[in-house]
Amino acid sequence: MxxxxxxxxxxxxxxxxxxxxxxxxxxxxxxxxxxxxxxxxxxxxxxxxxxxxxxxxxxxxxxxxxxxxxxxxxxxxxxxxxxxxxxxxxxxxxxxxxxxxxTPAAPLFEAERIRPERRGPNWTAAMVAAIVAVVGFVGFTAFTGGDSGDGAGTQVAEGSTPTPGKPASPTPKSSKPADQKPEPSDSAIAAAPQDKVTVKVSATGGRSWISAKDHNGRMLFDGLLKKGDSKTFQDNSEINLILGDAGAIQLFVNGKKIEDQFQPGAVERLTYTKGDPQVG
Missing domain, CATH: 1.10.260.40 (lambda repressor-like DNA-binding domains)
Incomplete structure (x- = not known):
């Protein structure tokens, strides 16, 4: 035997x-x-x-x-x-x-990180978001400006009614087509509404294939990001990501940088919601 x-x-x-x-x-x-x-x-x-x-x-x-x-x-x-x-x-x-x-690369699509359900109000994140929103609003107001006080007419957006007694100056035409929408900047992401989840994916360390879906499973993006490229995704409840080379990717979720130490070549499957990133 x-x-x-x-x-x-x-x-x-x-x-x-x-x-x-x-x-x-x-x-x-x-x-x-x-x-x-x-x-x-x-x-x-x-x-x-x-x-x-x-x-x-x-x-x-x-x-x-x-x-x-x-x-x-x-x-x-x-x-x-x-x-x-x-x-x-x-x-x-x-x-x-x-x-x-x-490298300690995870098996392809084997590890799935699902964030825990939010257990209670995240007051710290809410206060930070409120402060950022106020600062953004004040900055926007200062940039656009009010009445100049020098007798010049107030600009009126297309389709609105000019204020009586003040002629409306012509609205300059944009050089960009109306259907082109620039990606949100970091400040715009930081001031994202609290009832949505906003995720920015940047290929800072090299190229990486990524896939992004909304909470209904609808495909938002499926392709290769070259080094230096960025994509921003937004949904009412959650964003589901698959990163082909997580070590090359930098993530910003609801205006905050994700500090996870992803390894080069590691494949990560991630889900982010309105309450992410979790604090504490």
Whole structure:
């Protein structure tokens, strides 16, 4: 009688030559079939797109978008079909120029940070927001100005009725098309209304793929942010984010910078609400 691991614990590879050993895609496909799973089942369980699952099983890693994402997909798919990902990752490194410097990257779409429900009124955040709103209003009023006192007429917005006795000066036409809306600045985000959640995503450390949805699951953005690019999202109750390389991203939620120490190459799934960021 032998003492040690059972045959099932010795998966995924037997002691065979490199030529006889199945490829990464073949090993994942064989394990999936042995587990009685379809490609749709694996895609639903891992959040990896069906097209990417098919490509990896065919040993085509180009659709992954780079080595970091390819390694994350291999690790996630291997766990879904009950394979040890370490031999597959080692073989990928041998075939594609070695392994990158080790980073504590989270498994793709495996860790999900959901903020806790708000337990009570956040008076500190409310006071700060109120002060910022007042300062913003005073600054806006000082910038636009009131009556100049030199006899000049008061400007009237298009469609309004001029004040009797004071001729309205013509409203200058904007050089920008009416349908173009500039993204909110940091001060505008800080003065965001309390009944909404506002999230600004900036690719300060490099490029990163991001996805953003509102509380109904409607897609707000799905694409690649280049270094220096920013996107701002707003919803009545919550914003759901997926960051492909969280270490390259800087977040501002409801006017406050998120201080989480995201690691380079880490994939993060985040949800923010009107009460975030939590204080204390």
């Amino acid at each position: 032998s003492i040690g691991n059972s045959p099932e614990d010795e998966r995924p590879f037997e002691d065979v030559s490199e030529e006889d050993r199945p490829s990464i895609g073949q090993a994942l496909r064989q394990a999936r079939i042995a587990a009685g799973l379809t490609v749709d089942d694996v895609s639903s369980a891992t959040r990896v797109r069906i097209a990417i699952v098919h490509a990896i099983e065919a040993d085509n890693f180009a659709p992954c978008g780079g080595d970091v994402y390819a390694r994350g997909h291999i690790r996630t798919l291997a766990k879904a079909v009950h394979l040890d990902p370490a031999p597959l990752l080692a073989r990928y490194g041998t075939q594609h120029g070695g392994s990158p410097a080790p």
